[in-house]
Amino acid sequence: MNDEDDPSEQLPSRQSDLRRAIDKLRKINASLMKRVEHSMDQQASSFSLFQTAINQEAQIRRRTEELNLALTKLAQTNVELSKARDEAERANVFKTRFFTAVGHDLLQPLHAARLTLSELTDAQSETDNKRLALNISNALVSIEELLTSILDLSKLEAGVFVPNIQSVVLEAIFEQVASSLEPMTRRKRLRFRWRPTDLAVRSDPLMLRRIIQNLLANAARYTEEGGVLLAARPRGDDVDIEVWDTGPGIPQQEQYRIFDEFQRGTASERSGGAGFGLGLTIVRRMVDALGHRLELQSRVGHGTRFSVFAPSASTPKKYAQSPRALGEESNYLVARQVIIVDDDLTVLTAMQTLLSRWGADVRPARDLEDVGEILSDPAFSPAIVLADYHLDEGIFGIDVVRRIRRRVASDIPAILITADRTEDTAEAALRSRCELLLKPIRPSELRALMKHLLG
Known part of the structure; x- marks a missing residue:
């Protein structure tokens, strides 16, 4: 028997080979297990990412639905707000038109009443009758102030007042407002002074006049x-328009509140509650609309100073007027020929009587046909025309003035009298070289303006 075939000798070698094979298989198994575990980990991670993605997608879908719902609600809200804004604008327009229409209808009879009352007062000789006439006049003034204030506020809120900025000569405005204030200060025995000035500002003349008047x-x-x-005095690039008084003064805690609507302060209570608390509100809103600045300084028991700062402007060369004293008396209307035009017979009669008492030769007319008849008299040459702005049949006072000026071939002075407080009316009068008086006119104001125009 050969040694190589001896089983006892081959057994250890086989066992050794078998161990190596087992070790190799173990290593292979371990490696495979690691790979399997790694693969399972990756699958678990991928599954987790997949689940996360699904969850995020669901959240995004919910957020998108919520956003779409919010956008839909926002669009609906915008539509509702737009409707509400349109309704508010329509209401403002309606309110402005309503107050303008009502104001015109009320100012017309007030105008006639003021003229008639002036005639009645002059005709009285008894003290009691003069006192009663004065009480009626004060009541009419209160109605006029309230109505005018309501009209101004409604137009300011509706944005109807659009400033027409231009160079404004202060002395011309000072003369006008002084003539309208003089009767009140004379009745209360107050000293009223205004300083002549050659200053001019960039402002709207009608709005600035209203501010100073208030x-x-x-x-x-x-x-x-x-x-x-x-x-008025220069202050750098501005002009400071100042109104001083020696009244009771305004406490510090009331100096901001008095510019609110219907706020009159403690001074009003001491004076008996006069006024409606709208004057300073209108002043504040007009000053803001013009881009001017308003300041107030006051000491209780000493008085008050209001200052309006407006941009300075160069004085037009064509303005070279010298102020007239308020108390100056002259016969400037004696024998002067005057045409007055008004479609209201009551106003026409009252105006004719008033001017006749001042010494004028008065010719009344209700339409262009009457004017033509008056001018057909070769002995009559009018020195001045007083015409209502709105006449019957769509005729304007400006049309009458133009017709008269053509007939007499002279650019004679003219005063248009109206309850229409729009900028369009003021600009039309300015373009036609006419003065403008707003109804109801004060006789003293009319007298001062006519004296100024007739020299």
Whole structure:
């Protein structure tokens, strides 16, 4: 038997080979297990990512639905807000038109009443009758102030007031507002002074005049002793228009509140509750609309100063007027020939009587036909025309003035009288070289303007 075939000798070698094979298989198995475990880990991670992605997709879908719902609600809200805005704008337009129409209808009889009352007052000789006439006049003034304030506020809120910025000569405005304030200060025995000035500003002439008028009226209303002063002075690039009074003053805690609607302060209570608390509100809103600046300084027991700062402007060369004293008396209307045109017979009669008492030779007319008959008289040559702005049959006072000026071949002075407070009316009067008075006119204001125009 050969040694190589001896089983006892081959057994250890086979066992060794078998161990190596087992070790190799173990290593292979371990490696395979690691790979399997790694693969399972990757699958688990991928599954987790998959689940996360599914969850995120669901969240995104929910968020998208919520966003779409919010956008839909926002669109609906915008539509509702747009409708509400349109309704509010329509309501504002309606309110403005309503107040303008009502204001015109109310101002017309007030205009006639003021003219007739002026005639009645002048005709009275007994003290008691004059006192009663004065009480009626004060009541009419209160109605006029309230109505005018409501009209102004409604137009400011509706944005109807659009400033017409131009160079404004302050002395011309000072003369006009002084003539309208003088009767009140004379009745209360207050000293009223205004300083002549050659300054001019960049502003809207009608709005600036209204601002100064309200400040002066406020000062005179609450001042019982002393006086009121109107002045202007340069302040850098601006002009400071100042209204001083020696009234009771305004406490510090009330100095902001008085610019709110229907706020009058303790001074009003001491003066018997005069006024409606709208004057300073209109001043503040008009100053803001013009881009000017308003300042207030006051000491209780000493008085108050309001200052309006407006941009300075160069004074037009054509303006070379010298101020007239408020108390100056002259026979400027004696034998002066005047045409007055109005389609309201009551107003026409009252105006004719008033001017006749001032010494004028008055010819009344209700339409263009009457004007033609008046001008056919070769002995009549009008020195001035007073015409209502809106006449019957769509005729305007401007048309009448043009017709008269052509017939007499002269650019004679003319005053248009109207309750229409729009910028279009003011600009039309300016283009036609006519002065404008707003109803109801004050006789003293009319007298001062006519004296100014007739020289």
